[in-house]
Amino acid sequence: MIRFVLLAAVAVLGLAGSAMAEPIAATPAEQVQLDALYQPEDWFVSHLKGPRETANGAILDARLQYVLETVTRPASAPAVQAYLRSSYATAQGRDAARTALDRYWALRTLETAAMQTVSDDMVTGRAGDGIAVRIYQPKSTEKRLPVLVYYHGGGFMFGSIEGWDRAMRLIANEGRVIVVSVAYRLAPEHPYPAAWNDAEDAYDWTLSHIRAFGGDARAVAVGGDSAGGTLAISVALRAAKAKKTGPSALLLYYPGVDREGVYPSMKTFGTGYGLDADALAYLAGLVYPAGSATTSADTSPMQADLCPMPQSLIVTAGFDPLSGSQLAFAARLKDKGCPVEVRTYGTLIHAFLQTTGYVPDAAAAATETARRFGEMVRHPAKGRTCK
Template identity: 35%
Template sequence: MTDRPDTLDPDLAAVVEAFEASGVPEWHTLDIESARRLEDDLFGADRTTPVAYTRDVAVEGPNGPVSVRAVRPEAAGELPVVVFYHGGLWALGTLDSVEDICRELADRVPAVVLAADYRLAPEHPFPAGLDDCVAAYEWAREHADAFGGDTDRVSVAGTSAGGNLAAGVARRCRDGGLPAPERQALLYPMVDDDFDRPSYRENADGPLLTRDAVEHFWGEYVRSPVDRANPYVAPLRGDASGLAPATVVTAGFDPLRDEGTAYAEALAGAGVAVDHRHYPSMCHGFLSLTDEVAVADGAMADLAADLGGE
């Protein structure tokens, strides 16, 4: 278990106070289409980091095309590649809502970032989204050079449910004989459905993510009780040996804190090189707040260094 202080970081507390004062309802209390519109309205407008260009391409997936948005920074030369999977509890999120953090990663690493628009639950429960994420990774390994990316240096990254999917892609690579990612960056990832951990009690009401929302959307993503023990759904329950090197980011005020910590420990215990970067005074989603929160800005710099191989 990773401890947390008594109070949020002051910069973050101001952001949370403003967010909560706006009266945004909890995601799980809305019907799915309303929740998706709200998420896109809240996070789909910002484009604060300049880049050379963005391009949308259609990648062949197992059940039709998968949309991928390529973000090329203004840096010159051949760059590493990061395939990015957005969060949103497997049910929310679009390429627009994730573009800002992808622009920032692209600029800071610097890297070509490829964001995958995987199929969402509940219409498409496990394993549909993961299958799309693997397809996007395989495409990057063959075609990222079209955007000046080095197809021999491809990492995966994701926030929250996207961290779960990034971990699943790394596991599929190991088990299916695909080239391993250079790194898996798991940012406050969902990796198990054990809601009895202390972090779920301490942070049941958030901020920015609640236990009730996590429990609800687990039920939307995983329709079979058998699948809940599947390591492609719950990576913490599987053998971690032989997986790609990892960065695991956790936050003290996040319901997901303890499972992320446990996964970092499981990776290390299995001999995987892992950097566990814990930020005690932060909450879920803090890496999207680099403009407002100094600790988040520093955390993004650390993440960029990991993905750039520094």
């Protein structure tokens, strides 16, 4: 029997927290783990601990169910979580966790074609802080390409340019867009509103530098996954409030949109599907200072004035605890007259962009949505209204 041990949630504490070279390459031990993920689907089906899991008529991908059963759920045990969270109290522990998780996520993300150019730059934020950005320009015959300013996920505490490098290349290639990937500051070192300010500052910098890297100033969008989706929405709302040039479109992968509402999806998938309710509460305690309003437009856009908002592509997963809030958010946008398109992938879980290397359904979902976004940003919706 082939069995892989991917208990990254514990192993992270044994890795150094130094900066990673790009691109990330698998060590021999990591390659053994990765090779085990590429077994035929029937192998995973035959090694599941429980019956196939279903929701809303869809069957959870067998590879994902296997990883949830053998890795994610054991790592969610109270003793393991207590150990990890005690380590996060130190800078060394956080650095080690971030480094290891970046490697874990990046190595399980699909590799795609080489870029025309990849370059790093530094944005000076409003407080004088440096915000690193990485600019991906795909090979193209178009004179100027649409631009997507993208914010990675990770609960505002984890994630980086390096961890999302392969995902950005996929979106750039399939969407035929230039991607500006933003390394915003992370909590708890930098709680709210640090990440939100960095997101806005990186967007403003992109607008002022767009022609330097071949971008089309008429087609500048923002996007992100999970926590990064929250930041992307905030950038659009802040631009509208300040009456400055806002993004022409939003690309939102399973975004965080509501800190107030209670949805059935959280009750159904809030434990054991990779994004537990107690983990969300833990992260919120680190991200938001005491007294932060849970109805802030920045942090809970469901409660915001959404009029006007640019056209949005919202991508949801069938086994995501946040899916109920995302669908409700999309419905509210539609009710306001804002152009919105929802694509739901029933077999997948939250953070599926980091599973595209070994889950065919995830690779197909990422490819399809990136292509659809490329079409959307080139052909904006007409006749937008605001109610």
